[in-house]
Amino acid sequence: MDKNPESKNMPGGLNLPAKELPHVKHSKDDWRNSAHWRVFRIMAEFVDGFQFLADFKKTVTFFGSARFKEDNRWYKEAQALGGMLSKEGYAIVTGGGPGIMEAGNRGALEGRGDSVGLNIQLPHEQRVNPFVKKAIGFHYFFTRKVMLSYSAQAYVYFPGGFGTLDEAFELLTLIQTHKIDPMPVILVGRGFWGHVDKLMREQLIEEHQTIDPDDLDLYTIVDTAREAFDIIEKSKPRGDL
Numbered sequence: 001m002d003k004n005p006e007s008k009n010m011p012g013g014l015n016l017p018a019k020e021l022p023h024v025k026h027s028k029d030d031w032r033n034s035a036h037w038r039v040f041r042i043m044a045e046f047v048d049g050f051q052f053l054a055d056f057k058k059t060v061t062f063f064g065s066a067r068f069k070e071d072n073r074w075y076k077e078a079q080a081l082g083g084m085l086s087k088e089g090y091a092i093v094t095g096g097g098p099g100i101m102e103a104g105n106r107g108a109l110e111g112r113g114d115s116v117g118l119n120i121q122l123p124h125e126q127r128v129n130p131f132v133k134k135a136i137g138f139h140y141f142f143t144r145k146v147m148l149s150y151s152a153q154a155y156v157y158f159p160g161g162f163g164t165l166d167e168a169f170e171l172l173t174l175i176q177t178h179k180i181d182p183m184p185v186i187l188v189g190r191g192f193w194g195h196v197d198k199l200m201r202e203q204l205i206e207e208h209q210t211i212d213p214d215d216l217d218l219y220t221i222v223d224t225a226r227e228a229f230d231i232i233e234k235s236k237p238r239g240d241l
Contacts (some may be wrong), residue, residue, distance in 0.1 A: 064100025064158030081225035082107020102129035159192040
């Protein structure tokens, strides 16, 4: 697992560090604070990210709270789903952190499948869970989000916080606006996602007409790993990125 990737060589001989050391402080006049340097760093992250994902042809991405412990119901369901899918040849992709991400990677490892983490580099640590076996780190949250949105043929969302909701609605927006092809978006946990579904039906459709009724068909709410697995098993492989 590559927790601290080496510097990447860019066209023109420019050598960009994959990660700044947290104890190094740069002055406002340092070239590494310039817009030009940031553009090249962003380009490098996109190139590295897409190249990394190209090695996985049959993948499912898991999202959910980073706060859930292994005795949590949804942690157990994510672990079970990861195991079932990996035994069928799917790679499990997560954000590489704790909670649901850890559970998905743990299940993948138990099922002897590819356990993949697209983690974020933080100032003092990279919160990579111990069940990730193939990983890439990102400096920018937005490049990591793009990779997560283009990494799979099915997406599974367990209960979570702001980040999970943000990621779920971003993917639904991409499908709604035809920026990516329709694919299974599975929301696990009727007690949790049922409230979100009710909000959209009562407020977005009935009260304000800000989405179409057909938009609710973009996702499916289930309650168990087995229900999610049955949907994913019928999904089609994703085309080229």
